[in-house]
Amino acid sequence: MLVLKPISPYRLSNLLRRLKDPNLALQLFQNPNPQIQSSEPQKRFRYSLLSYDIIITKLGRAKMFDQMEQILRQLNKESRFVPNEIIFCNVISFYGRACLPDRALKLFDEMPFFRVLRTVKSYNSVMDSLSKCGEFEKMMQFYANFRKKVTPDVCTYNILINAWCKRGCLDDAWKVFDEMRWNGVRPNAVTFGTLVHGFCANFKLDEALKLKEDMIRVYGIKPNASLYASLMKELSRAGELSLAFRLREEMERNRIELDARVYSTLISANFKAGRKEEAFRILEEMKVSGCKPDTVTYNAVIHGFCVEKDFEAANEMLNQMVEEGCKPDIITYNIIIGGLCKEGKWVEANDLFEDLPRRGCKPDVLSYRTIFDGFCGCRRFKEAALILDEMVFKGYAPSAASAHKLVGELSQEDNEELLWKVLTSLGKANLVVANIWDLVILKACHRHMLSNVCELADNLIVL
Known part of the structure; x- marks a missing residue:
């Protein structure tokens, strides 16, 4: 009978590092030697600190926080080593990116129970996480206590x-x-x-x-290049394109490498200035220099084509970025959908919107708002009502101005069934605000949609 060689702590770390699926990595970590058969009783697996670090990082990046905290509790029981502070700094950062400030603070308070000395690094991690979560007051309060303990x-x-x-x-x-x-x-x-x-x-x-x-x-x-990109973007917005190019020349004189953000800023600025040929020249120069165009770069080019209403060229650029191994993101598709909607091409916009899941891109709130506004702008109110219902079901909501505009338009028409459907969707999202009440009650008074205004008010209150 074949006897499998046990996985060593060193090999476990290597295997965990290679696994991309965090669920598989967790299963391997929890049961590294499931099929070992031996007459001798198995010893408790001696995990290395590196294995803990790798699995905690994988789970944190995947936002599998309950499982990650389970591993942390297991780590706390280890007596053979003391965890590194950087592990906790990383976990606090994961909480910050996920907008979980209370968990970040809780872990910081628990660090002494792991026998970990808190230095300025962990204090900074909490500060940064609170800032990312928009918890400004908590951050300043934490900083006030921070200064009393560390420099x-x-x-x-x-x-x-x-x-x-x-x-x-x-x-x-x-x-x-x-x-x-x-x-x-x-x-x-x-x-x-x-x-x-x-x-x-x-x-x-x-x-x-x-x-x-x-x-x-x-x-x-x-x-650095990031600072120059910020200045170039603002100069371009102010119409000072020549000054933006002077900064680019300054970068070259000072031997500061132009990165994708700088090139993307210049490409976008040239499109806005109506200098399409110059934008393409910079794109080619970027490729020749060895700086690979990223999604932001392609988005700048696609946006330029959409502004020029050249949707055929925009789609060609979309295909080109895919061929070159650059994956479009939701911003890419939102740019094209928005451009099509502005030109009243609601059929093409909707086709692309519905095709997003097949393309491996999940519509976000801007996608829904853009297509919703597009339907409203083309007076396709039935389609707009369907999108509204789907949007609310997924936890999104249209802007207050768009909702008011749709109700206002429907109040001028005789399709009372569609109006009520829209009001029902808005009620689910708690968007039946005062100005919408005014529109609908006014319609009831003028057209006697219900037997009386009180009945309408009662129904809206239920929503």
């Missing part, structure tokens, strides 16, 4: 600056920048990149350009 580093201040910039509070972001210098913490490229991006996002182009100069002249820090 903030440049990463801490970068997280704070980014949080203030996201809120549009640039003065407060600048105060954090001053505070870090007073505390002897030297800003880095990420610090300046965050501030420049914040200024650009708030249309403060002059301040952003000046900060870039100070970064080089005062602090001796070389800007």
Whole structure:
């Protein structure tokens, strides 16, 4: 009879790393030697810390948090080694990406029970997760306690600056920048990149350009491609395309490699300026330089074609990106669906929308809102009502303005059955707001849709 060789802890780590399916990886981790037959009693498997790290990371990335926490509890029972802090930093980050701030805080509080010393790294992980979850007040409260126990580093201040910039509070972001210098913490490229991006996002182009100069002249820090891309995007939006190209020349002089984001920004800017030939020249130059176009690059080109109403070229570019191994994302399809809807091509838009699952792309809330608005714009109210019902069933909702517009249009027609169907869907999504009440009650008064207005009000309250 064939006797299988037991899997060693080292080999388990290698096997776990190769497995792409987190469920299979979990099964292997929980039962590494299921078919070993021996007359001797099996010893308890001695997991390595690396195996724990790999399986926890796989489960966290797959958002299998209950299973991940089960492995953490098992890890806590290990007495042969002390877990690394980085494992917990990664888990806290997974919670942040999944918008689970309470779990992130809970794990941080439990770290001492794992015999793990919390340093500034784990504090920063919590700060970053709270920021990503939009829990600004909790983040600031955590930071107040943070400062009493550990010394903030440049990463801490970068997280704070980014949080203030996201809120549009640039003065407060600048105060954090001053505070870090007073505390002897030297800003880095990420610090300046965050501030420049914040200024650009708030249309403060002059301040952003000046900060870039100070970064080089005062602090001796070389800007990175991401910072240049932010400046180029804002310059293009302001109609300063020539200045954007000067920045590109500056990058080349300073031997800063142009990345896909920079190329994509320039391609998009040229399309907006009506310089399609120049946009294509940059795309070809990008390929020659060895910088492979990514989804963002192709989306910029496809958007340019859609703006020009050249949907045939947009579809050709869509096919080209697939042939070159670049997978379209939902943004790609939303761009084309939106362009078709704007031109009243609701049949083509709907065909593409319905084909999304076959293409391996799940429609998002913008997909539904775009096709819904497209049907409303073409006065295809029956199709719009069907999309609305499907949208609400999947937990999405149209914009308040679109819902009001549809009810308003239906109130002018005699199809009371369709109007009631739309109101039922809106009621499920809790979207029968005051202005919609006004429209429907006014219709009831004018056309006597129900025996009286009170009966209509009672039905709407039930919704």
